[in-house]
Amino acid sequence: MRKLVGKKNKAPNTKGQPYLATMKFWHGPTPKKWWKFTQPRFLENIDDKRLLASVLHGRKSLFFVAVLLELIVYGSTVVFPTAIGMMLDANLARGLTWTLIPGATFFFGYLLARSVASVAELYRMIIWMNATLGMREKIVRTAVGLRAGGRQRFAAGEIVAAIISDCEKIGTLASTLPQLVASFLVLLVLLGLVFHISFYLGWVILLGLPLVFGLILATMKPLQKRLDAMREEKGDLTTLATDVVVGLRVLQGIGGQTVYQKNYRTQSEKMRDAGIKAAKIQALLSALNTVVPVIFTAVVVSLAFFEFHAHQITAGELVALYGYMLALSAPVFVCFSVAWSLADARVGANKIHRILQITPLTADDFAQNVKDEARIDTSTEVKWQEADLYDPLSQVTVQGRGLTALVSANPQVASEVAQRFARVDDNYEIRVQNAGSDYDLRQFPLALVRDNIVLSGAIAHLFQGSLRFNLSGRRADMPVARSIRQQVADAMRNLHSMSSEHEINLHGYSKTDLDAAMFVADAQDVVALGEGYEQYIEERGRSLSGGQRQRIALARAVLPDSPILVLIEPTSAVDSHTEERIVQRLRAVRLDKTTLVVATSPLILQECDQVVLLNEDGQAIACGTHQGLLANLQYRAIVQRDFAELPELNIDSENGQAQTEKNVDREGAH
Numbered sequence: 130m131r132k133l134v135g136k137k138n139k140a141p142n143t144k145g146q147p148y149l150a151t152m153k154f155w156h157g158p159t160p161k162k163w164w165k166f167t168q169p170r171f172l173e174n175i176d177d178k179r180l181l182a183s184v185l186h187g188r189k190s191l192f193f194v195a196v197l198l199e200l201i202v203y204g205s206t207v208v209f210p211t212a213i214g215m216m217l218d219a220n221l222a223r224g225l226t227w228t229l230i231p232g233a234t235f236f237f238g239y240l241l242a243r244s245v246a247s248v249a250e251l252y253r254m255i256i257w258m259n260a261t262l263g264m265r266e267k268i269v270r271t272a273v274g275l276r277a278g279g280r281q282r283f284a285a286g287e288i289v290a291a292i293i294s295d296c297e298k299i300g301t302l303a304s305t306l307p308q309l310v311a312s313f314l315v316l317l318v319l320l321g322l323v324f325h326i327s328f329y330l331g332w333v334i335l336l337g338l339p340l341v342f343g344l345i346l347a348t349m350k351p352l353q354k355r356l357d358a359m360r361e362e363k364g365d366l367t368t369l370a371t372d373v374v375v376g377l378r379v380l381q382g383i384g385g386q387t388v389y390q391k392n393y394r395t396q397s398e399k400m401r402d403a404g405i406k407a408a409k410i411q412a413l414l415s416a417l418n419t420v421v422p423v424i425f426t427a428v429v430v431s432l433a434f435f436e437f438h439a440h441q442i443t444a445g446e447l448v449a450l451y452g453y454m455l456a457l458s459a460p461v462f463v464c465f466s467v468a469w470s471l472a473d474a475r476v477g478a479n480k481i482h483r484i485l486q487i488t489p490l491t492a493d494d495f496a497q498n499v500k501d502e503a504r505i506d507t508s509t510e511v512k513w514q515e516a517d518l519y520d521p522l523s524q525v526t527v528q529g530r531g532l533t534a535l536v537s538a539n540p541q542v543a544s545e546v547a548q549r550f551a552r553v554d555d556n557y558e559i560r561v562q563n564a565g566s567d568y569d570l571r572q573f574p575l576a577l578v579r580d581n582i583v584l585s586g587a588i589a590h591l592f593q594g595s596l597r598f599n600l601s602g603r604r605a606d607m608p609v610a611r612s613i614r615q616q617v618a619d620a621m622r623n624l625h626s627m628s629s630e631h632e633i634n635l636h637g638y639s640k641t642d643l644d645a646a647m648f649v650a651d652a653q654d655v656v657a658l659g660e661g662y663e664q665y666i667e668e669r670g671r672s673l674s675g676g677q678r679q680r681i682a683l684a685r686a687v688l689p690d691s692p693i694l695v696l697i698e699p700t701s702a703v704d705s706h707t708e709e710r711i712v713q714r715l716r717a718v719r720l721d722k723t724t725l726v727v728a729t730s731p732l733i734l735q736e737c738d739q740v741v742l743l744n745e746d747g748q749a750i751a752c753g754t755h756q757g758l759l760a761n762l763q764y765r766a767i768v769q770r771d772f773a774e775l776p777e778l779n780i781d782s783e784n785g786q787a788q789t790e791k792n793v794d795r796e797g798a799h
Contacts, residue, residue, distance in 0.1 A: 184260040184303050198249035199311035210452020253304045261300030265292050279487040295477025302474040309467045312460035319453050326446045327436055341421050422458040429454050490554040493575050513581040513692035514722045516563035518550050524749045531738040532724045538767050542747045543727045544697050551584035551695045582693040585686035589678040591670030597662035600685050606631035649714045650684035651707050675702040696726045712736050731768050
């Protein structure tokens with residue numbers, strides 16, 4: 130559904146769908162407008178070396194209020210035994226007298242504090258949401274759009290695991306920090322009250338607490354080490370699962386299910402073993418959390434009984450002291466929880482730190498590092514459709530207003546050379562030569578390069594949505610955010626389609642433009658399959674054949690009518706008749722523009738103005754027309770698929786057998 134919508138997002142029309150009208154979506158009551166301080170705010174500036182401090186930065190007031198409320202929560206556990214002790218020492222056995230008023234006041238104050246402090250849970254949840262959602266948004270912004278994974282490559286499964294699991298661990302740690310601060314302050318108050326009752330027992334607690342916390346610290350280091358190992362194994366398992374989802378059809382086609390199952394089983398066992406080792410330390414930590422406070426309380430209370438029998442403390446003080454020891458278990462428990470969360474969060478923080486360290490392969494600020502060359506900020510400096518592009522590394526020149534092809538026995542080598550002309554990596558220099566001027570491509574703003582040079586890779590990437598959306602690229606209509614109710618309704622309407630409202634891009638392509646691009650790609654049959662350009666394309670284009678996906682990707686590349694177009698194996702998945710039509714139409718529509726194509730098909734090569742032959746190192750070793758290069762034995766062997774004639778193979782005239790000069794395994798290279 131493609132509509133021009135205003136500020137309000139209306140629910141999708143359910144007329145003609147009676148089963149939707151009878152469906153009820155039960156969601157908990159939510160406020161129409163959240164208070165400003167409760168609204169999650171995404172993290173803008175994150176110091177990847179101080180992740181936790183970055184999470185709390187800018188939310189000091191929220192953190193302060195949370196600490197204050199937690200202080201009331203834990204402080205009330207101190208008030209209760211104080212109130213009971215005061216009432217006992219006020220001689221409660223004599224009945225209701227005025228001497229009970231101070232203790233009763235403390236008791237009712239305890240009840241009031243507990244009821245008010247229940248709001249602390251809301252504040253802790255807000256801190257958790259800010260930390261978790263903010264960190265997730267930061268990782269997504271860092272990872273999305275990084276060509277080839279950036280300088281530091283990460284498997285998709287590792288990034289997904291960091292977003293789902295590690296961010297939540299940091300959020301959990303951030304939400305427990307107010308409890309830790311409040312517990313520490315209450316602990317100081319407890320020590321003061323115990324010293325007031327008995328100087329001797331105060332020193333027993335003061336000296337015993339470091340032993341308790343020392344046991345916590347002793348378990349942290351091995352726990353973190355084992356959690357690190359489990360996290361790595363889990364990341365590898367997630368990566369393995371992600372990869373098989375992408376290549377499931379391929380695995381089924383070549384009978385690779387058994388191999389995958391074996392690998393997945395092996396990795397699952399590794400993660401299980403690592404998880405068991407980590408669970409042992411976690412179990413020890415839980416046991417210490419339960420046993421140590423109980424033993425410590427028993428020791429202190431036993432000593433308090435001796436103090437009572439020696440008439441050093443009163444009965445009320447004895448009861449209050451017992452209550453203080455019970456209240457002391459809360460700070461100890463919080464310390465254990467924070468230690469647990471800290472060990473877990475540090476593992477996730479290390480992974481997130483490495484992800485946030487990813488730097489893109491291309492960036493505008495790289496132009497500042499190009500020596501002795503000023504950055505170019507205007508598009509009037511170069512007429513892109515007439516400019517020649519030169520790669521010093523491969524010594525390949527792409528002529529302006531011409532169709533150039535790169536040919537290599539190894540398609541990957543030719544693909545890497547071709548991609549450099551589209552500035553996919555600023556480590557490589559490409560010269561732009563026009564009207565006597567010679568520039569480094571890295572001098573130009575990246576947006577200007579993307580506007581004038583379009584790259585279509587060997588893999589036809591399609592996305593979930595309409596055919597129009599897949600073709601339009603940056604000019605696509607943007608979907609409007611939908612409510613949970615609308616998303617559930619769309620999912621229940623049809624498992625194979627989605628419906629959402631869009632804000633129409635006023636600079637979008639017209640139907641005439643789309644038709645022209647689909648004609649060049651010989652993909653009119655795809656338009657005729659369903660609802661024209663509004664037909665639904667499943668994720669990764671699963672509903673289409675390989676040839677259809679490739680032709681749609683080609684049409685998408687042709688549609689912007691860019692001055693320079695780089696195509697990598699654009700017709701490898703289509704038949705020869707379709708390929709011939711595509712090549713002729715592509716040449717006709719781009720007569721006055723520059724096109725670079727990686728291909729070995731004679732149908733494409735014979736239409737090219739220039740063909741460049743590359744060796745296995747990506748160096749240009751021959752250049753000319755297709756007919757002229759057929760005299761080259763290596764070139765003829767590549768385009769005719771006769772690999773026995775390649776120079777790497779030496780024919781022994783005595784026995785007539787081919788002997789390889791290099792012991793290289795080329796299985797699957799061609």
